[in-house]
Amino acid sequence: MSAESTPGPGIPEAPGPRGPRTRGKGRRRKPRARHRGVLIAAWTAAGIVVLGGTGLGYVYFKLNGNIHSVDINQMLGTDRPDKVDNGSQNILVLGSDTRSGSNKKLGGGADDGSARSDTAMIVHVYKGHKKASVVSIPRDTLIDRPACTDTKGHTYPAATGVMFNSAYSTGGAPCAVKTVESLTGVRMDHYLEVDFAGFQKLVDELGGVQVTTTKDITDRDSHLNLKAGTHRLNGEEALGLVRTRHGVGDGSDLGRIQLQQAFIKALVKQVKDIGVFSNPKQLYDLADTSTKAVTTDSALGSVNSLMSFAGSLKGISPAHMTMVTMPVRYDPDNGNRVLVEKTNAQLVWNALKNDQPVPKAATQGTATGEAQGVVAG
Incomplete structure (x- = not known):
């Protein structure tokens, strides 16, 4: 996939350099119905919570109490990549499924309380906060995971x-952030999950998100049946x-990533276009849903902090978002x-460290998933 922003939101116009994906040794693993790639761009979730600045004390404390946070800096200590002080920011954004409560109802499966993350993106906000690059990390990438400690103090050996x-x-x-920093050598300034x-409810409260498909998309496992054309997707359809x-594509996670990237651009455009700030009731509902849906690092763990963070990102439009997938084979x-x-x-990684655009050469000749079919409406 090209490292440049295309007229569409991240879906290539033509197949990648590889032919149809061939199976490796043995058998193809059947995709499980519980697989999901659920992600909202970091600034979308953060931007909606500005209602906390209205001065309404009850509203402020209600929203503040919704937010869950993790002290990533304290847990990871000093054994981390150096923080680059060039005006840019790197945010690790994860989409999670706790397999309990509402998530169980939406996704099926045992209510075992376990947590999974099938989607990860590094959002690099350039100096001046007018442009961003988003780098997706495929969930199926084989990596060396460093030793890490969870929020309860349990330590896990390297793998x-x-x-x-x-x-x-x-x-x-903490383990997710440490793994990303070990893989990339890039310091994560913030964490958003x-x-x-919450994703489904947020899309519904936005009134749906408009996308245009250039071909039919049918998937029984995800209950998706879209004919080619323009659609306004509700929360369930967006999921x-x-x-x-x-x-779509070759059936891999790489193809799904391209759809996620396309949807994120459409979602950001929707938030910017609907004018929620002129409707206090809708704004409150969105703020309440967003703050319940996110977990942040402790530096973003309050409405005031999220307000400031959102304000620094509001100038980034879909046209100035570059979407790439970590180069893989x-x-x-x-x-x-x-x-x-x-x-x-x-x-x-060098481009992110140096606050430079991701070069085209980085993604040339790498696996793409060969997915084509969705553009922003």
């Missing part, structure tokens, strides 16, 4: 050749779109896994 999303399911937010149930993995031994293309990936 080799495990799926990227095992970091979150093993040790939660958006849950599955189906961002979690489908075999309804298919694992020759397992067609359901991918491996980091380290040379190409280093071009991405």
